[in-house]
Amino acid sequence: MELRPFSGTYLTNPAAIWRDLLDGPERVHYAEDLGLWLITQHADVRNALGDSDTFRNALTLAPIYDVCPEALSIVMEIDAPPTTAAADAPTHTRTRRALRATFANTAVRVNEQYGPIVRRRVDELVERLIARRGTVVDLVPEFAAELPLLVVVDILGVPAEDVALIKKWSDGQIALIWGQPSPDEQVRLAQGLLDFWRYCQRLVAFRLQEGHPGDDFVSKALRFRDGDDEVLTTDEVASLAFNLLVAGHETTSGLLAHSLDNALSERGRWERLVDNPSGVPALVEETLRFGPAIDGWLRVTSAPVTLGETTIPAGARCLLLIGAANRDSAVFAHADAFDPHRRDGKDHLSFGYGPHFCIGAALARLEAQIALTRLVTEVPGLRLAPEHLNSFKPNVAFRAHRALPVIVETFAQYDDTTAAAA
Numbered sequence: 001m002e003l004r005p006f007s008g009t010y011l012t013n014p015a016a017i018w019r020d021l022l023d024g025p026e027r028v029h030y031a032e033d034l035g036l037w038l039i040t041q042h043a044d045v046r047n048a049l050g051d052s053d054t055f056r057n058a059l060t061l062a063p064i065y066d067v068c069p070e071a072l073s074i075v076m077e078i079d080a081p082p083t084t085a086a087a088d089a090p091t092h093t094r095t096r097r098a099l100r101a102t103f104a105n106t107a108v109r110v111n112e113q114y115g116p117i118v119r120r121r122v123d124e125l126v127e128r129l130i131a132r133r134g135t136v137v138d139l140v141p142e143f144a145a146e147l148p149l150l151v152v153v154d155i156l157g158v159p160a161e162d163v164a165l166i167k168k169w170s171d172g173q174i175a176l177i178w179g180q181p182s183p184d185e186q187v188r189l190a191q192g193l194l195d196f197w198r199y200c201q202r203l204v205a206f207r208l209q210e211g212h213p214g215d216d217f218v219s220k221a222l223r224f225r226d227g228d229d230e231v232l233t234t235d236e237v238a239s240l241a242f243n244l245l246v247a248g249h250e251t252t253s254g255l256l257a258h259s260l261d262n263a264l265s266e267r268g269r270w271e272r273l274v275d276n277p278s279g280v281p282a283l284v285e286e287t288l289r290f291g292p293a294i295d296g297w298l299r300v301t302s303a304p305v306t307l308g309e310t311t312i313p314a315g316a317r318c319l320l321l322i323g324a325a326n327r328d329s330a331v332f333a334h335a336d337a338f339d340p341h342r343r344d345g346k347d348h349l350s351f352g353y354g355p356h357f358c359i360g361a362a363l364a365r366l367e368a369q370i371a372l373t374r375l376v377t378e379v380p381g382l383r384l385a386p387e388h389l390n391s392f393k394p395n396v397a398f399r400a401h402r403a404l405p406v407i408v409e410t411f412a413q414y415d416d417t418t419a420a421a422a
């Protein structure tokens with residue numbers, strides 16, 4: 001079969017294809033167009049995520065297609081050592097330990113350490129939005145993409161003047177690895193990625209020179225390292241920063257855009273949140289299940305794996321379709337319905353599972369919850385531009401809205417029919 005992830009059909013409504021794959025007779029599928037094995041059932045995706053001996057991470061961040069020779073020669077110059085998401089044990093165990101010690105990752109610690117940053121940045125963006133009342137604003141560039149980027153650069157201690165560069169480079173990385181760029185674009189994006197890596201090395205060198213006394217992530221990682229390469233090398237610190245700068249915002253911006261879309265596309269749903277903002281966390285959690293920001297993730301088998309009647313050979317690249325697993329009827333009642341009140345919602349796999357479970361899950365949830373709560377409170381009249389139709393950037397892993405135009409009104413204008421239904 002072919003998945004055709006860049007076709008209009010898949011980009012508009014991947015869930016229809018996931019449903020066919022889940023309900024079809026075969027447990028695992030080989031996508032000839034991608035050269036990837038597709039794993040869709042919840043139990044199989046969870047096992048693969050959790051079994052890091054058999055399903056390895058080493059090639060997770062390698063482009064899913066053959067890049068042109070000129071771009072490849074530039075990519076080969078990127079000598080970033082693999083850490084966390086791109087590493088297997090024992091490097092993964094060691095670098096993850098360092099990350100857990102230096103990057104807050106429980107709800108309580110995230111709220112204590114990063115809550116003030118998130119609240120300040122949300123306030124700035126909401127104030128800017130309110131200043132544009134009565135106009136149409138695209139919430140993707142003006143809110144969803146900007147908030148997580150500003151938060152992660154604050155956490156990492158990246159200078160404000162470099163934010164636009166970081167955005168350009170990390171968008172380029174997502175397109176280079178999981179998109180469909182032309183050969184010319186591949187060369188441009190590969191050059192950007194190399195510049196990005198060199199930038200992270202310079203950031204670490206600068207902090208080293210300063211004596212790294214600060215509260216930013218890079219300084220904390222250098223203090224944790226304490227001059228010992230057995231703990232973490234300076235290039236590994238740069239590599240962690242390189243990964244966090246991308247993982248910390250491209251994902252959460254997807255979560256924000258999907259949450260806003262789910263909240264605003266049904267007026268009654270938005271109005272219920274305006275009346276009762278305590279419903280925001282449940283909406284965010286159901287958004288994670290229903291339309292994950294990352295809906296496919298790569299692994300490579302280290303040994304043959306038999307699933308049902310099919311044996312995946314050793315050395316095979318597998319696409320774990322997290323989006324499909326989150327719609328598996330064996331786990332989720334009325335799986336294709338968006339239902340913030342469901343009881344089984346927490347079983348989604350949107351932050352992964354097992355040893356590589358997302359280190360930023362608590363931060364992503366906090367950002368989305370604070371942002372939506374502030375918007376329903378301060379901009380209750382917000383509504384989607386009537387002519388808007390969703391479309392998503394061409395990508396195999398990251399499902400990102402191209403645009404989310406809204407009309408900014410600060411006063412709620414209740415529609416009698418939806419208010420009655422609510």
Ligand code: HEM
Pocket residue numbers: 049057060084085086096152243244247248249251252255292293294297349350351352353355356357358359360361363364
């Ligand atoms: C909605 C937002 C997010 C989603 C959907 C998401 C998704 C994921 C997924 C699926 C994985 C597992 C990868 C694997 O199993 O190989 C992962 C790992 C990771 N995520 Fe996130 N993520 C989000 C936000 C963040 C944020 C905000 C950060 C940091 C600022 C972050 C940093 C990481 C890191 C460092 C890993 C690698 C962990 C490891 O390999 O041990 N993520 N994320």
